[in-house]
Amino acid sequence: MAGLYLHIPFCSSKCPYCSFVSFPGMEQVMPRYARAVESELATLVRQEQETPIETVFAGGGTPTILPTELLIPLFDAIRKKFSLAAEAEISIEANPGTVTRESLARLRQAGINRISLGIQSFNDSELGKLGRRYRTGVARQAVMAAKAAGFDNLSIDLIYGVPGQSPATWRQTLEESLSYVPQHLSCYQLTIEDGTPFAEMMERGDLDLPGEEDIEMMDEMTVEVCRSAGLRHYEISNFARPGRECRHNINYWRNGDYYAVGSGAVSCISGRRQRRTEDPVAYCRMVENGRSPVIEEENLDRETSFRESVVIGMRMLTGISRADLVARYGMDVQDCYGGLLDRLQDGGLVELSPTHLRLTDYGRRVANTVLAELV
Numbered sequence: 001m002a003g004l005y006l007h008i009p010f011c012s013s014k015c016p017y018c019s020f021v022s023f024p025g026m027e028q029v030m031p032r033y034a035r036a037v038e039s040e041l042a043t044l045v046r047q048e049q050e051t052p053i054e055t056v057f058a059g060g061g062t063p064t065i066l067p068t069e070l071l072i073p074l075f076d077a078i079r080k081k082f083s084l085a086a087e088a089e090i091s092i093e094a095n096p097g098t099v100t101r102e103s104l105a106r107l108r109q110a111g112i113n114r115i116s117l118g119i120q121s122f123n124d125s126e127l128g129k130l131g132r133r134y135r136t137g138v139a140r141q142a143v144m145a146a147k148a149a150g151f152d153n154l155s156i157d158l159i160y161g162v163p164g165q166s167p168a169t170w171r172q173t174l175e176e177s178l179s180y181v182p183q184h185l186s187c188y189q190l191t192i193e194d195g196t197p198f199a200e201m202m203e204r205g206d207l208d209l210p211g212e213e214d215i216e217m218m219d220e221m222t223v224e225v226c227r228s229a230g231l232r233h234y235e236i237s238n239f240a241r242p243g244r245e246c247r248h249n250i251n252y253w254r255n256g257d258y259y260a261v262g263s264g265a266v267s268c269i270s271g272r273r274q275r276r277t278e279d280p281v282a283y284c285r286m287v288e289n290g291r292s293p294v295i296e297e298e299n300l301d302r303e304t305s306f307r308e309s310v311v312i313g314m315r316m317l318t319g320i321s322r323a324d325l326v327a328r329y330g331m332d333v334q335d336c337y338g339g340l341l342d343r344l345q346d347g348g349l350v351e352l353s354p355t356h357l358r359l360t361d362y363g364r365r366v367a368n369t370v371l372a373e374l375v
């Protein structure tokens with residue numbers, strides 16, 4: 001299958017932990033950017049014309065900062081360019097404070113059938129520390145607006161490991177999120193990225209991050225609370241009701257093909273990876289001048305692609321299918337990693353069965369270290 005990613009690089013402010021391609025204060029560029037995205041879409045070359053696109057994902061940034069009169073035509077242009085599967089999953093990321101019941105109803109009527117709300121926390125002090133502009137009252141309104149607008153495939157995105165957070169406040173956020181009966185929950189542990197204000201604060205010793213024991217408690221609590229609410233843990237940071245897993249992200253984790261449009265967006269089709277310029281104005285200028293916004297291109301060789309499939313596939317709790325790898329690359333994990341797998345198994349970090357390679361529960365807790373060994 002193939003998916004399509006649409007990047008909207010605008011936000012109302014820049015959160016101090018954010019390393020995404022996102023820029024505040026660019027309202028004036030938005031109409032020009034939307035036109036440029038439509039132009040880039042028109043130039044995309046479809047491979048395998050007969051295979052419909054199964055998933056579309058508008059991410060950011062904050063896609064819903066674009067007025068619906070700019071946003072909806074982009075989805076129309078995608079439909080015009082690509083044949084979408086009848087049951088295509090069409091997702092949008094949205095942040096509280098940028099949506100109303102009316103705007104969400106328009107998006108729903110335009111065929112967007114999944115929404116991922118970046119709530120992050122139901123605790124005002126934590127929202128403040130994260131630099132989010134809205135508070136819990138607005139977050140609650142956003143959830144209610146999405147439901148009232150008819151989104152019956154709702155994901156709530158949360159962050160844990162926030163400065164000043166305790167296992168008790170994380171439990172409250174989790175429980176409140178689940179009280180809205182979402183179909184999907186993403187729970188990402190805060191990571192401190194180089195070059196962000198949080199990295200500087202950490203350097204100065206000004207970031208009161210929870211300790212390791214608290215993080216471990218939050219990890220365990222997340223799995224337990226989600227499980228008792230009927231959400232299956234299917235990827236390191238993601239939980240869903242059966243059948244409501246994010247198909248777009250599963251395609252990434254299976255290292256499937258994906259098209260992309262927009263500044264900073266990355267596509268990968270048949271082992272050819274392309275990255276577009278991050279600067280939205282440079283992106284517009286390049287597209288307007290009839291030039292490709294792609295600034296970096298890489299053709300992945302068989303072994304690189306194989307290793308990537310293993311590393312990202314291991315994020316899913318089912319792990320990776322050895323038969324699928326052999327069918328796709330003519331290689332098994334033992335051919336590629338040999339003794340390393342024995343060492344990881346002896347350390348209780350991975351399980352190798354005749355059919356799958358997967359992380360153990362312990363391996364998942366230190367996934368970054370384990371996966372770094374498999375790169």
Ligand code: SF4
Pocket residue numbers: 010011012013014015018019020022060061062095
């Ligand atoms: S809303 Fe998201 S994309 Fe925008 S600055 Fe904050 S973390 Fe980054």
